[in-house]
Every structure is written in structure tokens, then in C-alpha cells.
Amino acid sequence: MEHLVQNAIDFLNSKGLSPEEVVFFISMLPLLELRGGILAASFLQVEYVKGALICLIGNIIPIPFILLFITPIFNWLKKTKLFRPLVEGLEKRAMGKSEQIQKYEFVGLMLFVGIPLPGTGAWTGALIAALMAIKLRKAVPAIFLGIILALCIMSLIGYGIPYIVSLL
Numbered sequence: 001m002e003h004l005v006q007n008a009i010d011f012l013n014s015k016g017l018s019p020e021e022v023v024f025f026i027s028m029l030p031l032l033e034l035r036g037g038i039l040a041a042s043f044l045q046v047e048y049v050k051g052a053l054i055c056l057i058g059n060i061i062p063i064p065f066i067l068l069f070i071t072p073i074f075n076w077l078k079k080t081k082l083f084r085p086l087v088e089g090l091e092k093r094a095m096g097k098s099e100q101i102q103k104y105e106f107v108g109l110m111l112f113v114g115i116p117l118p119g120t121g122a123w124t125g126a127l128i129a130a131l132m133a134i135k136l137r138k139a140v141p142a143i144f145l146g147i148i149l150a151l152c153i154m155s156l157i158g159y160g161i162p163y164i165v166s167l168l
Contacts, residue, residue: 001032001036001039002039004031004032005026005032005036005040005043008022008025008029008032008036008040009022009026009040009043009044012025012026019041019045019046020046020050020051022040022044023037023040023041023044023051023054023055023058024037024054024055024057025058026058027055027056027058027059028058028059028061030121030123030124033059033121033122033123033150034055034058034059034121034122034147034150034151035121035150035154037051037054037055037058037059038051038052038055038151038154038155038157038158038159039154039158041054041055041158042158042159042162048155052155056147056148056151059147060122060144060147062122062123063122063123063126063140063143064140066123066126066127066130067126067130067140068130068136070127070130070131071130071133074087074090074091090127091131093119094124094127094128094131095132097119097120097124098128098132100112101125101128101132101134102132105134105138105142106138106141106142107142109128109129109134109138109139109146110142110143110146110149111146111149112124112125112146113142113143113147113149114145114146114147114148114150114153115149115150115153116150116153116154122147122150125142125143125146126139126143129142129143
């Protein structure tokens with residue numbers, strides 16, 4: 001992930017963005033999300049509280065759009081010959097990761113979003129919640145708490161461990 005984050009930092013820096021803007025955009029991207037944003041904030045030496053808030057906001061912004069609009073968009077795209085295989089592949093991949101969410105729903109969704117493993121995160125969690133038709137009143141808090149959990153874990157990795165190492 002560090003390599004991917006560094007590539008994103010380099011690309012966004014080349015566009016003349018400030019470190020805070022770089023962190024914000026990385027936090028909005030699928031695959032990187034808050035996890036990559038916190039690492040970028042640490043690499044760019046953005047003060048922790050500011051970086052954490054930017055990452056939270058950046059990671060949260062896409063979620064309502066995914067929850068509300070992805071199903072109708074996917075249904076529309078599946079009517080086209082060109083996009084049907086892509087959409088069906090995305091659905092299959094997302095639903096292939098949904099077992100824990102189906103079994104534990106709220107807690108499963110929260111942990112899926114919060115534990116930083118490849119293929120997990122708020123984007124995929126929101127996609128799965130939308131495809132499973134989990135009610136917004138359950139999905140939104142679960143995803144938000146998952147983002148907070150991811151923030152705690154990634155803060156330790158991005159800021160805590162380097163700080164402890166610097167003391168040694």
C-alpha cells in the first residue's frame with residue numbers, strides 16, 4: 001500500500017496541490033481511502049489532528065452517494081452490452097466478501113470497513129450494504145464506526161509507531 005500511496009502523492013503533488021488537498025483526495029479514492037490518506041498525511045508531515053479530520057471527511061463524502069445511487073446506476077449499466085460484464089464482476093467481487101456482513105450485519109459491516117485488509121473499506125462496505133439492501137439507518141452508522149476504527153488502527157501505524165521509533 002505504501003507504494004500506491006506514494007504514487008498517488010507524487011501524482012497529486014505534480015498538480016500543485018497542498019499536502020492537505022493531497023490527503024483529502026487520497027482519502028476519497030477507492031482502494032486507498034482513509035487508510036492511504038493517513039499514511040499520506042504522515043508522509044507529508046501534516047499535523048495529526050488536521051490530517052485525521054481531513055481523512056475522515058474525505059472518506060465519508062462518497063459513502064452516501066454509493067449507498068443511495070449505486071444500485072440504480074448498476075441496474076441501468078447492466079442494460080448495456082458494454083458495461084454489463086464490468087458491473088456483474090464488481091457485484092460478484094463485492095458480494096464474495098459479504099459473508100461476515102450477512103452473518104453479523106451491523107457489527108460485520110463495521111468490522112469489514114474498519115479492519116484494514118486488502119479489499120475492505122468504506123467504498124466496498126457501502127457497495128455491499130447497497131447490494132444487500134441494508135437499511136440506511138443501519139448501514140450509515142456501521143460504516144461511520146468502521147471508518148473511525150480504521151482511523152484508530154491507521155493512526156497507530158502512520159503516526160504512533162513512527163513516533164515511538166523516533167523516541168528510541
